[in-house]
Amino acid sequence: MTMKDIPHDGPPRTDPIQSATFSNPVNAEIRRAAATGIYDIRGGGAKRRVPHFDDLLFLGASVSRYPLEGYRERCDTNVTLGTRFAKKPIELDIPITIAGMSFGALSGPAKEALGRGASAAGTSTTTGDGGMTPEERGHSTKLVYQYLPSRYGMNPDDLRKADAIEVVVGQGAKPGGGGMLLGQKISDRVAEMRNLPKGIDQRSACRHPDWTGPDDLEIKILELREITAWEKPIYVKVGGTRPYYDTALAVKAGADVVVLDGMQGGTAATQDVFIEHVGLPTLACIRPAVQALQDLGMHREVQLIVSGGIRTGADVAKAMALGADAVAIGTAALVAIGDNDPKWEEEYRKLGSTTGAYDDWHEGQDPAGITTQDPQLEARLDPVDAGRHLRNYLNVMTLEAQTIARACGHNNLRNLEPEDLCALTIEAAAMARVPLAGTDWYPGKAGF
């Protein structure tokens, strides 16, 4: 609105100016905090704009590089994880895995849908902070079992049933923070699996109870290998904070695979301040991690899985061009199976939100039946149909990534390389260590 819209007598006045610092959303949050006295908890990842894969472009083929034929020529997508120590590495048809999300945070049908979709697309899915359910084991041909600080539901039988073990040190949405699952979602079954009283607001520990630091981690990994006869690949998952050192230390501790999760990575629930203000953007994590692997002579020997804001085949291709062996998706998989679907708009409104912005996943009232334990709501999600959607989406992402790889002249997604990329912004150029578009320069490049 401008002043001329407000009728008044007298000389012209200055237009009212909104503050960029004290914007309406900022002030609304101040008022909310003042009224309630407690921080905002929500699900999802960082919502602010940070440098991301969108700030990179592929160069494509040219005189010096020739492309592969779009549909005819072979472009492999398979990846093997856990080749360093595990007797039984995991073979995946596509380099896109489903990230760890707990039964508890997600409904039973949602977990089943993830298992079905991932299995149909030839990839793995992952348990979460709440243990392994027989349903998800049954519906996932390849299942990664998370070993978390809370150790909810942890037991040697499930450990041996897993195809790989992921030691979770941190998550990109909240590096340094533990999980939380609010009382509305602690149903009888969730309470029993976690050995907790029903209906409490559950906090999970932020630190492992029986090890601290890389030297201990090495011994912890030894123990897990001994229990499982050195069969399973052992992943170490870290939030994006000090990717060079965390990767180097995970390798030193004996990891087969490093999982690196940037700040856009989703969570089921944590403080908004944590999500938005702690950790590095995914784009800023990859090169330092790859550098650490290269410095140790371990690139491709120890596989790197990158997650946090992966949405398209272009994102997959970009992460791999920067040196990742595979990616993991959380939020995108939930959207594929029906999260934030416009068909629930009326119900999102009733919950004080709107399609695309709904993030009160911790409250357990998800109209789409995904982030809930309410039997009526979860019955809305058909796991077979939702699984099919996920499979389709994974297939599309794979085809997209292949399209790009072929255009860049590669017969395997893994052959994508930083030289295939340029950056649209100086920030992205610095983080990805690829030249700013139209130049041969990026910040920090030697010789300038």
Place this chain on the structure above:
Amino acid sequence: MQTYDLESGDLRCLNASLHAQAEATNQTAWEVVNPRGSHAIAVGLDAPIEVNVKGSTGYYCAGMNKQATVHIHGSAGPGVAENMMSGTVIVDGDASQYAGATGNGGTLVIKGNASSRCGISMKGIDIVVHGDVGHMSAFMAQSGNLVVCGDAGDALGDSIYEARLFVRGSVKSLGADCVEKEMRPEHIELLRDLLARGGCDAKPEEFKRYGSARQLYNFKIDNAY
């Protein structure tokens, strides 16, 4: 009885042999000599066998134990009997940090003292310590019983859920949300049984009981930390 020498044999072979013992094995008695502080000795066992470790162990001895009895004739390094499911683990000497961490079941007996974070995140295990326990013991303890015949260090039972803590001596300080609770006849009975299983001749009447005030169970303004 089978004897395994960790000086000449390697850890993988030892654990593989112990894992190969089926439910109905008749080779129930094992002796491990020269443990020399090795890590991950006798982890992931799942048969009703008895393993006597003749000396001190490193990290995670008897981790994730099911059914077996593991007797350490020495002291135990960090995380002894971590995540135990069932069976019995006995430490003749002292135990380092995180003894019995996240244990789901079975009995852990420590005849000496236990260091800090004994019973951290315990989920159903019973732990009997003849001596003292260090700071932050039973942190976030979910269920099961921790019996301390000596004294407890700082912040006992911080952020505790439903585990029961019994201490005979002094408690340096209680952690957040941990309070002294009434010793009712059923607790005396429970403790009598725990002490008997732990081979301890202390009298249940000499103990005090501690547990959760349940004030941190829901996020409230005053709990937001």
